Amino acid sequence: MLPTKGITEVFCDWLDATTPPDREHSLRASLGPIIAGCGGSKVTDDLYDLGGGKIKLGIMYNVFRISVSGACGRVRQIQGLRGPVRPWIGYGPPRDLRLAPAGAHAHDGSAPPAPPQPKYPRGEVRLSRRTIRITELLSTRSDGCKTGTWYAGHRSGAEITCRVYDKAHQLLETRGDTVPPRTRAELTVRKGCTLRDAYEPARVFWHYMAPAIFERPSDAPEWSSGWAEGWTMEKIDILPAERLKRRIEYSGELAAIIELADSLGPSGRSMALRLITKKFQQTEYSDVQGSESSDSPLVSSCRS
Numbered sequence: 001m002l003p004t005k006g007i008t009e010v011f012c013d014w015l016d017a018t019t020p021p022d023r024e025h026s027l028r029a030s031l032g033p034i035i036a037g038c039g040g041s042k043v044t045d046d047l048y049d050l051g052g053g054k055i056k057l058g059i060m061y062n063v064f065r066i067s068v069s070g071a072c073g074r075v076r077q078i079q080g081l082r083g084p085v086r087p088w089i090g091y092g093p094p095r096d097l098r099l100a101p102a103g104a105h106a107h108d109g110s111a112p113p114a115p116p117q118p119k120y121p122r123g124e125v126r127l128s129r130r131t132i133r134i135t136e137l138l139s140t141r142s143d144g145c146k147t148g149t150w151y152a153g154h155r156s157g158a159e160i161t162c163r164v165y166d167k168a169h170q171l172l173e174t175r176g177d178t179v180p181p182r183t184r185a186e187l188t189v190r191k192g193c194t195l196r197d198a199y200e201p202a203r204v205f206w207h208y209m210a211p212a213i214f215e216r217p218s219d220a221p222e223w224s225s226g227w228a229e230g231w232t233m234e235k236i237d238i239l240p241a242e243r244l245k246r247r248i249e250y251s252g253e254l255a256a257i258i259e260l261a262d263s264l265g266p267s268g269r270s271m272a273l274r275l276i277t278k279k280f281q282q283t284e285y286s287d288v289q290g291s292e293s294s295d296s297p298l299v300s301s302c303r304s
Contacts, residue, residue: 004210004217007103010202013070013186014100017195018063027066028057042256099193101201102186109166109183110145125152127187127208128160141169152213159191160208185213196228203227 019027040050048055053070123134132153141147147169153161167184171177187205189197197204203223210216248254261268 004215006105006107007185007214008105010101010103010205012099012198012201013102014068014188015198016065016067016098018060018065018097021059021062021064024059024064027064097193097195097198098188098190099198099201100186100188101197101205102184103205104167104185105183106180107183108181109168110141110147125212127152127162127212130158130160132156132158132161139169159189161188161190162186162209162213164213185209192225194228197223 040048040055043049046056046058050070053068056065056067056069058065120134124131125134126132133156135151135154136148137151138146138148147166149163149165151161151163154163162185164183164185167182168179170184171179187209189204189208193204203221206214206216206220207223210220257272258269261272264271
């Protein structure tokens with residue numbers, strides 16, 4: 001078993017959820033402030049880059065799917081997991097929720113399969129009721145040490161899987177980032193978790209990872225599939241003026257308009273402002289006309 005001493009607080013590193021398609025518009029509208037607050041940028045209408053993480057969304061199999069990978073940590077920096085989960089998922093229960101809680105050790109990840117492997121010489125481990133196969137993927141670092149990933153249930157249909165790997169080496173290979181030694185342990189739960197498990201992932205993490213992979217901490221909270229029954233997140237109301245400010249400041253569409261305007265040359269932004277002003281004036285004119293029409297003798301006589 002891997003020691004728990006020195007492990008970070010368990011966090012949710014990956015979240016995938018589906019909701020009814022009629023929530024698509026409201027959820028997309030809520031994403032702007034979150035993405036901008038994380039330093040994110042719009043790639044396409046269905047893909048946002050958060051600098052090492054991504055948010056993907058879209059209709060698939062008659063449901064609206066929101067998938068956040070490698071970005072939850074950056075989101076937590078601005079308002080904690082509770083904040084972003086609310087607009088991504090909405091206030092109703094998701095149809096399907098999958099997540100990956102994780103913990104990290106500030107230790108050299110050289111040959112991470114070595115710690116858990118001796119306990120399972122037959123190449124199988126039991127994280128839940130089902131026994132799953134163990135596989136390893138090794139490579140040689142620039143310092144000559146072996147490193148890689150230890151998988152339990154890799155590319156299988158198991159609902160509960162995990163992996164232990166050299167996170168520092170992975171970041172160096174994929175992004176060219178040099179970080180202090182770090183070993184990451186990730187659990188993947190594909191069924192039975194709830195929205196509260198995304199908000200408080202330590203329970204489900206220790207339920208499946210200890211004692212199969214880690215020593216169980218004495219203060220590890222208990223978990224059961226029904227522990228979140230009846231739990232709701234507090235709804236925080238934002239004043240309309242603040243919502244308007246956020247929508248304008250963090251609008252991905254407005255950023256795209258500015259970029260397109262700049263591509264037209266020095267007069268592009270002036271042209272964009274004229275068109276936006278014209279749109280506002282047309283809307284205002286329509287509202288006034290509608291008000292005047294509703295007060296006209298013809299409308300009054302019809303009402304009477």
